[in-house]
Amino acid sequence: MTLRGSHPLVSGTTANAPLIAAMTGRTPSRRPVWFMRQAGRSLPEYRELRAGTDMIASCLDPAMASEITLQPVRRHDVDAGIFFSDIVVPLQLAGLDVTIKPGVGPVFGEPINTPEQVAALPRLDAAALNPIREAVRLTVAELGSTPLIGFAGAPFTLAAYMVEGKPSRDHLGPRRLMHADPETWAGLADWAADISGAFLKAQIEAGASAGQLFDSWGGSLSPADYRRYVLPSSTRALAPVKELGVPLVHFGVGTGELLADMNRAGNTVMGVDYRVPLDEAEARLGGGVPLQGNIDPALLGAGWDALREHTIDVLARGAAAPGHVVNLGHGVPPDADPEVLTRLVEFIHSVPVGADPRSFSALKEA
């Protein structure tokens, strides 16, 4: 299966967008920027629209999911929409008993961690993803030449929630299981990989121009455990998407020590956490990989001067990579000021492509 001629990337609608250019190592017409979690709680129009609607229900309402995806693109003039959904949505669509508890996160009816439970995991019916496809189609039609990024949770992160039955700090449950019963772990991780791959593939086929795999909790793993117990399933998740030929980002929080291993999963772009400077990430990856990141979200609330100085540093270090998609190094905090985000986008767009951001800064300050 490859993309059909009507797909925005194939028809050329988004092929030369700054985001796609940077992700494929070409020179973009402006510095592309978007923000993880740009669609969501930081926006008053989001809070208004979501009022009274459960999280998963809002993800499965194509018109609402589409509108929420579009809100930050309109407001901030970012260079991509990120599809509004949640990594556990495909688990719910597969029939698992999962809800998203406000202020807590995904909560399952019961933890899923025994060999019997793993063997009995349901198959995801392809038609169950139709509300997702429909939301993507609606969104892409509105976005025009601005690319939509599809996304999915990486198998480790999905399995971590399933094994614990809820969010946890140290992810001891899944990390125990992989050592205690590697076979059950592999079964669970493969199941999650197939769900994740199908979810992401559906978004791309419906019109998203790029994809991102989020391994939110991957940073809890040692490199040895990552390589042995996690990388195979993340590779499996990306395999069916990879053959579609769109740029694929791989990102996790606190994963500085895992960058080179994560980069072997089939992605074409690496997302970098705010802790690791981009030039250092470039060195760890051995060069040649477009990078996405990594403004520290804490700086959004630290005043414009500090944010501007930090952003210039991020842009300058990002120049080491063959392509740089500007983003945060973690999601937008719920209490972020949307006006700061808009101003930040404007500033990033104002730094000419190819210019040294540091000299640009000196010019402006002179």
Added chain:
Amino acid sequence: MTLRGSHPLVSGTTANAPLIAAMTGRTPSRRPVWFMRQAGRSLPEYRELRAGTDMIASCLDPAMASEITLQPVRRHDVDAGIFFSDIVVPLQLAGLDVTIKPGVGPVFGEPINTPEQVAALPRLDAAALNPIREAVRLTVAELGSTPLIGFAGAPFTLAAYMVEGKPSRDHLGPRRLMHADPETWAGLADWAADISGAFLKAQIEAGASAGQLFDSWGGSLSPADYRRYVLPSSTRALAPVKELGVPLVHFGVGTGELLADMNRAGNTVMGVDYRVPLDEAEARLGGGVPLQGNIDPALLGAGWDALREHTIDVLARGAAAPGHVVNLGHGVPPDADPEVLTRLVEFIHSVPVGADPRSFSALKEA
């Protein structure tokens, strides 16, 4: 101020204990092992003793704090007691409105993050630490030749709780403050450093033979932020303790990328998180530093064979350092099986000092 002749380390009572030998680069009579959070929720005798007593109240009851400290030493035959307390105890003793909410953590009456609040922070009255001193004296008398390790929270971790007013995942509040208002941040961090230093110093002077500074949330910082905004205050915390001449451990979770910077704070031993193999930590530190760690707590629940294999690997990698204090790479999980911990201590003690743990393993399995 230096240790007086009656101190266990000076009188020789603990000077040749395996823990102190390993921490000072001498050959221990057996492989020393203790566990972070060994005194606490994993033990039924702890849960029984604590029933009905608030956390901070139990820390301030010298007989109870002492008994809780001794419980795991008796049960597991570990090579050190770790003083039972909480990093926020000295904040409460200084007069801050802080409680420890079960299942949540430290909660403050109000967040402390304005210049006015920081300027008005109270001084810690030296006499307020008397219940701590008394608990240490009672404990040391019982421990005899087994050393007691004193501890304190690092200034960043203390300040993180104060700024947020409660536990948080990403520590955005303190990380914002250091950029938004470096002066207020420095005032807060210095205040926390002085409290932390006084708390640890009181424990050492009362008879603890070593100390550990816990920077639980240090792993949320980039190396640049750590060096600029955090290392100076951690150094300030350890300075008054350093002159007492006891071994000092510095530990934080997820701090693999900060090891070399953290090691400049005045400590003499580095604690290593479970994510970084000890031989890799040794290389990052440039050699010459005794290490503590770093069995993955997840392995405690993964079955004996997996735990044993992992432990042998940790012992083998630890041989690269000039001294190795065996520990977990994070705290004992509350649901850990105490019998597994006892068996683990017995196993670690059974591996002869100087022997290659991997060949020892082959022998045992032959």
